[in-house]
Amino acid sequence: MKLSTRGRYGTRLMLQLAANYGKDEPLPLTEIARREEISVKYLEQLIIPLKAAGLIESRRGAHGGYVLAKAPDEITIGQILQILEGNISPVPCVKDPSFCIKYETCNTRKLWETMDKAIIQSVCDVTLKDALSA
Amino acid sequence: MKLSTRGRYGTRLMLQLAANYGKDEPLPLTEIARREEISVKYLEQLIIPLKAAGLIESRRGAHGGYVLAKAPDEITIGQILQILEGNISPVPCVKDPSFCIKYETCNTRKLWETMDKAIIQSVCDVTLKDALSA
DNA sequence: ATTTATCCTTCTGGTTTGATAGGAAAAATG
DNA sequence: CATTTTTCCTATCAAACCAGAAGGATAAAT
Numbered sequence: 089m090k091l092s093t094r095g096r097y098g099t100r101l102m103l104q105l106a107a108n109y110g111k112d113e114p115l116p117l118t119e120i121a122r123r124e125e126i127s128v129k130y131l132e133q134l135i136i137p138l139k140a141a142g143l144i145e146s147r148r149g150a151h152g153g154y155v156l157a158k159a160p161d162e163i164t165i166g167q168i169l170q171i172l173e174g175n176i177s178p179v180p181c182v183k184d185p186s187f188c189i190k191y192e193t194c195n196t197r198k199l200w201e202t203m204d205k206a207i208i209q210s211v212c213d214v215t216l217k218d219a220l221s222a
Numbered sequence: 223m224k225l226s227t228r229g230r231y232g233t234r235l236m237l238q239l240a241a242n243y244g245k246d247e248p249l250p251l252t253e254i255a256r257r258e259e260i261s262v263k264y265l266e267q268l269i270i271p272l273k274a275a276g277l278i279e280s281r282r283g284a285h286g287g288y289v290l291a292k293a294p295d296e297i298t299i300g301q302i303l304q305i306l307e308g309n310i311s312p313v314p315c316v317k318d319p320s321f322c323i324k325y326e327t328c329n330t331r332k333l334w335e336t337m338d339k340a341i342i343q344s345v346c347d348v349t350l351k352d353a354l355s356a
Numbered sequence: 357a358t359t360t361a362t363c364c365t366t367c368t369g370g371t372t373t374g375a376t377a378g379g380a381a382a383a384a385t386g
Numbered sequence: 387c388a389t390t391t392t393t394c395c396t397a398t399c400a401a402a403c404c405a406g407a408a409g410g411a412t413a414a415a416t
Contacts, residue, residue, distance in 0.1 A: 089295060089303075089310040089343075091223055091334075093374060099330050116392065130235070130375060132394075149383025150391040165333060169223075176223040179230060190259070196233050198356050199299060200225075203344045210296075210340035215332065222332050227405060250361060264406055266363075283414025284360040 091173065098134045098172040099165060099219075100124050105144065106160040106216040114146070114153030134172060141171045160220060166212030174209075177204045223302060223312065232268045232306040233353075234258050239278065240294040248280070248287030268306060275305045294319040294354060300346030310345075311338045316322070 108115040119133065121128040135154065138144050157162065169176050178183055179200040180187040188194065190191045231259065235254055236285050251269065255262040269288065272278045313334040314321040322328065330347040330356045 089225055089229075089307055089312065090314070091312045092372090095223075096330065099333065100328075103329050107260055108295075118392080121338055127375075129377080131373085136394080146393060147383085148381080148391095148393045150390050151384060152382085154393090178223065178225045193232075194349065195237050195353070196230065199233065199345075199353055200230075202348070203341065205294070206340045206344035207285060207337065210337045213335075214336070219329070226403090241402070251359080263408080269405085281414085282359095282360095282362045282412075285415065286413085287363080288362090288363045344382060 089178065091169070093130075094134055094172040095176075097124070097126050097131070097167055098138065099218035100126075101131060101134060102143070102156075102163070102216060103153060103219060105156050106163075106220050109156050109160050112121050113151065114155045119153070137171050138168070141167075143167065143171070156216075159217070161217035163213045163216045164181070164212050165214045165216070165219060166208060169211055176198045176207060178190065181205075226307060227264075227292035228272055228306040229303045229310075230267055231258070231260050231265070231274065233302055234260075234288075235265060235268060235270070235279070236297070236350060237353060239288060239290050240297075240354050243290050243294050247285065248289045250287035253264050253287070272302070275301075277301065277305070283328050290350075293351070295349045297350045298346050299348045299350070299353060300342060310341060312341065313338075 100104075101124070104113055104123060105121045117128050117131050120126075121131055135144065136192050139146060139154075142157055143163055144154050146152065146154050163198045173181050177200075181191060181194070181197060184202050185191045191197070234261055235258070238254045238257060239249055250339050251262050253266050253297070267280065273280060273288075274346045276291055278288050279299055280286065290304075293352075299309075309317050311317050315325060315328070315331060315336050319325045
């Protein structure tokens with residue numbers, strides 16, 4: 089039941105971009121890597137899906153870097169985790185009934201659905217802006 | 223962010239024992255394995271820590287099996303998961319500050335603590351009795 | 357004695373995780 | 387135009403974890 093480094097580092101990355109939001113200069117990965125003590129090479133991998141999902145925009149070349157594509161209060165931690173971790177449901181069957189042949193009769197499914205909702209709510213209720221000011 | 227089969231199968235196992243609670247005969251693993259379509263050999267492994275934690279009692283030999291050591295309303299899903307999955311916190315630092323050198327300054331820790339509380343509450347509020355009648 | 361169970365330890369193939377490596381393409385600067 | 391800075395893209399790899407099988411020892415009932 090652990091979040092991987094993808095979700096954790098990715099959230100830190102996004103918080104750095106949120107803190108830089110509204111400034112003229114985009115924030116390069118070298119700077120984020122320095123502040124967060126994570127290798128540039130690894131951050132490069134994490135930022136690809138975030139950009140593909142439209143949360144981030146990039147500018148190449150010298151003085152390039154990344155900026156948020158939306159305001160910090162329009163991006164939730166849940167979105168970030170979904171992109172980097174995939175489905176964060178504690179059990180696959182909650183989102184994919186075909187995962188388990190006992191789907192109909194399983195006496196634990198309601199349990200996992202309750203758990204799933206609690207998790208989703210705890211991360212989708214929080215935006216980058218909320219997290220910054222906390 | 224997935225529960226492993228240990229937690230999922232273990233919960234199903236415990237629900238079978240809960241359904242059998244109060245009856246004269248203990249429930250053997252062969253029967254649980256048949257009902258849940260899980261191998262006896264794997265269930266044997268899962269039941270060891272549950273017994274060690276005092277949630278289950280056993281009777282060896284023919285007509286042996288397992289019974290809950292407490293009433294179904296005295297055992298929570300959270301306890302079961304804790305025993306079988308270990309610490310279910312989404313990130314290690316929530317329970318172990320020494321995990322991360324940036325513990326003090328990390329801007330995401332409060333986030334994970336909120337998430338952790340939501341998860342714990344969602345499983346510790348539910349007893350085996352609750353789950354049975356749901 | 358035989359059968360039905362729990363109990364105990366070990367092993368292993370497969371997948372996922374957490375990176376590192378090497379270089380190509382693009383934009384700014386001098 | 388050459389250099390530097392930066393994003394972009396693909397591949398590779400060791401270590402850890404997961405899911406389960408295997409093989410047998412011990413105990414109790416019949």
